Amino acid sequence: MDKRPIGIFDSGIGGLTVAKEIFKHLPYEDVVYFGDTARVPYGSKSPETVRKFSANNVNFLITQKVKVVIIACNTASATSIAFLRKNYPNTPIIGVIKPAVELAMICSAKKKIGVIATESTILSLAYQKEIKNLVPSVSVYGQPCPLFVPLVEEGWLDKEETYMIAQKYLKPLKSKDIDTLILGCTHYPLLKTIIKKVMGKNVAIIDSAGVIAQECEKVLKEKALSNSKTRVGWHKFFVSDNPERFKKVGEKFLNTKIEKVEKIEIEKF
Amino acid sequence: MDKRPIGIFDSGIGGLTVAKEIFKHLPYEDVVYFGDTARVPYGSKSPETVRKFSANNVNFLITQKVKVVIIACNTASATSIAFLRKNYPNTPIIGVIKPAVELAMICSAKKKIGVIATESTILSLAYQKEIKNLVPSVSVYGQPCPLFVPLVEEGWLDKEETYMIAQKYLKPLKSKDIDTLILGCTHYPLLKTIIKKVMGKNVAIIDSAGVIAQECEKVLKEKALSNSKTRVGWHKFFVSDNPERFKKVGEKFLNTKIEKVEKIEIEKF
Numbered sequence: 338m339d340k341r342p343i344g345i346f347d348s349g350i351g352g353l354t355v356a357k358e359i360f361k362h363l364p365y366e367d368v369v370y371f372g373d374t375a376r377v378p379y380g381s382k383s384p385e386t387v388r389k390f391s392a393n394n395v396n397f398l399i400t401q402k403v404k405v406v407i408i409a410c411n412t413a414s415a416t417s418i419a420f421l422r423k424n425y426p427n428t429p430i431i432g433v434i435k436p437a438v439e440l441a442m443i444c445s446a447k448k449k450i451g452v453i454a455t456e457s458t459i460l461s462l463a464y465q466k467e468i469k470n471l472v473p474s475v476s477v478y479g480q481p482c483p484l485f486v487p488l489v490e491e492g493w494l495d496k497e498e499t500y501m502i503a504q505k506y507l508k509p510l511k512s513k514d515i516d517t518l519i520l521g522c523t524h525y526p527l528l529k530t531i532i533k534k535v536m537g538k539n540v541a542i543i544d545s546a547g548v549i550a551q552e553c554e555k556v557l558k559e560k561a562l563s564n565s566k567t568r569v570g571w572h573k574f575f576v577s578d579n580p581e582r583f584k585k586v587g588e589k590f591l592n593t594k595i596e597k598v599e600k601i602e603i604e605k606f
Numbered sequence: 607m608d609k610r611p612i613g614i615f616d617s618g619i620g621g622l623t624v625a626k627e628i629f630k631h632l633p634y635e636d637v638v639y640f641g642d643t644a645r646v647p648y649g650s651k652s653p654e655t656v657r658k659f660s661a662n663n664v665n666f667l668i669t670q671k672v673k674v675v676i677i678a679c680n681t682a683s684a685t686s687i688a689f690l691r692k693n694y695p696n697t698p699i700i701g702v703i704k705p706a707v708e709l710a711m712i713c714s715a716k717k718k719i720g721v722i723a724t725e726s727t728i729l730s731l732a733y734q735k736e737i738k739n740l741v742p743s744v745s746v747y748g749q750p751c752p753l754f755v756p757l758v759e760e761g762w763l764d765k766e767e768t769y770m771i772a773q774k775y776l777k778p779l780k781s782k783d784i785d786t787l788i789l790g791c792t793h794y795p796l797l798k799t800i801i802k803k804v805m806g807k808n809v810a811i812i813d814s815a816g817v818i819a820q821e822c823e824k825v826l827k828e829k830a831l832s833n834s835k836t837r838v839g840w841h842k843f844f845v846s847d848n849p850e851r852f853k854k855v856g857e858k859f860l861n862t863k864i865e866k867v868e869k870i871e872i873e874k875f
Contacts, residue, residue: 487756
């Protein structure tokens with residue numbers, strides 16, 4: 338039994354889709370969430386810079402005495418997980434990519450899988466490599482969708498323009514006859530309805546938030562790090578900018594009240 | 607005569623629309639440009655954070671021994687110019703807002719002016735206040751257009767979706783019967799064709815890049831800071847991330863070759 342909290346970081350607010358699943362699946366765990374809202378987005382930045390930012394974020398979470406770190410950001414997982422595991426050998430680090438890929442492999446009968454994500458994630462080939470490592474014969478098609486994050490941030494979840502843009506981005510994947518599509522960015526689950534409409538009912542949509550919570554539960558059990566089930570856990574939120582905005586938008590993401598959001602100077606960590 | 611370079615900073619690449627005009631109007635001046643590509647965009651961040659970033663940027667330019675600083679970013683001008691002028695009293699600091707407002711006042715017969723910009727710039731009321739300071743009776747209508755920057759970054763300058771989004775954003779301004787529209791973001795000149803098409807030929811479009819170059823020339827003359835006209839000036843480019851991408855996209859913005867882009871650690875300044 339280990340009473341220390343779980344640490345989660347994301348480039349901003351999107352990782353709350355992951356936090357929500359953690360809260361649901363592991364209600365007795367305490368959780369510290371950090372969103373790097375001063376330097377968001379990560380998806381258009383270089384791997385080197387994202388690694389530096391990710392190291393700041395883990396350093397901060399370690400000052401909060403976390404027992405495990407969840408990278409709730411696909412870009413950071415794609416570019417930084419190996420670097421972080423090497424530099425923080427005493428803290429288990431869980432990324433979003435592997436659990437999503439494992440679920441996609443189960444869902445895909447045709448073994449034709451699409452991945453949509455930010456430009457950095459697609460260019461890193463992280464999903465493509467992870468899939469090929471598991472089953473080399475699978476066909477994987479990556480497609481960057483740079484406008485999806487700003488559309489979600491703007492709250493245009495069901496506008497006609499969003500649908501037209503989704504049609505444009507997803508057209509190459511439709512022509513490849515995929516049967517499974519991985520949402521490789523934590524913002525994208527909010528566009529799930531539109532993505533489903535464009536892709537049609539024969540394509541399974543993989544949203545990594547749920548599987549990462551299961552992966553976290555597994556890691557805690559394996560390493561005997563679970564908390565005792567004596568009380569419901571607390572949730573603390575930290576950001577590097579705009580705590581008020583995070584609180585307001587975050588409450589919509591989580592569908593529950595956020596007590597307090599604290600601002601920190603992340604570059605000092 | 608003063609042989610020191612002119613310093614320009616922007617949150618990223620958009621400020622090159624300003625740099626291009628400076629190169630054209632002041633060909634004998636040396637110029638140091640800094641784009642904060644690791645922390646771009648500024649438009650959705652808090653005034654406090656933008657002020658901190660702007661101070662880093664000016665500190666860096668001062669190490670480059672600049673004689674004047676041009677803030678080629680509307681968000682940074684809107685939120686930080688007073689702060690920067692107070693903290694750097696020995697360096698003249700030129701923002702994009704005042705020169706654009708002065709030109710708009712000349713163009714507007716009806717004295718009904720629209721301003722489109724990022725969310726931060728509009729919320730700061732910087733344009734609105736500057737206009738009201740000059741002529742209190744003018745009507746000013748501000749409209750944030752958060753998707754315009756990502757659309758420009760994606761290169762969707764003449765797509766149907768961009769036109770539809772522009773129609774949606776500009777509709778409230780059209781209904782106000784404005785005769786002059788200020789493009790309050792350095793990315794927006796790249797959407798000028800679409801914006802003109804939506805607004806119609808009776809609305810003057812004010813692009814601040816040209817006027818800021820004139821303002822800079824005026825300041826250099828007034829303060830006897832101009833360079834001697836013995837040779838064509840050099841241009842140096844620095845960024846906080848992705849120098850290769852800046853070089854590639856920057857050459858399109860400037861329509862000329864960029865020799866070298868150097869990466870620096872901006873948070874250390």
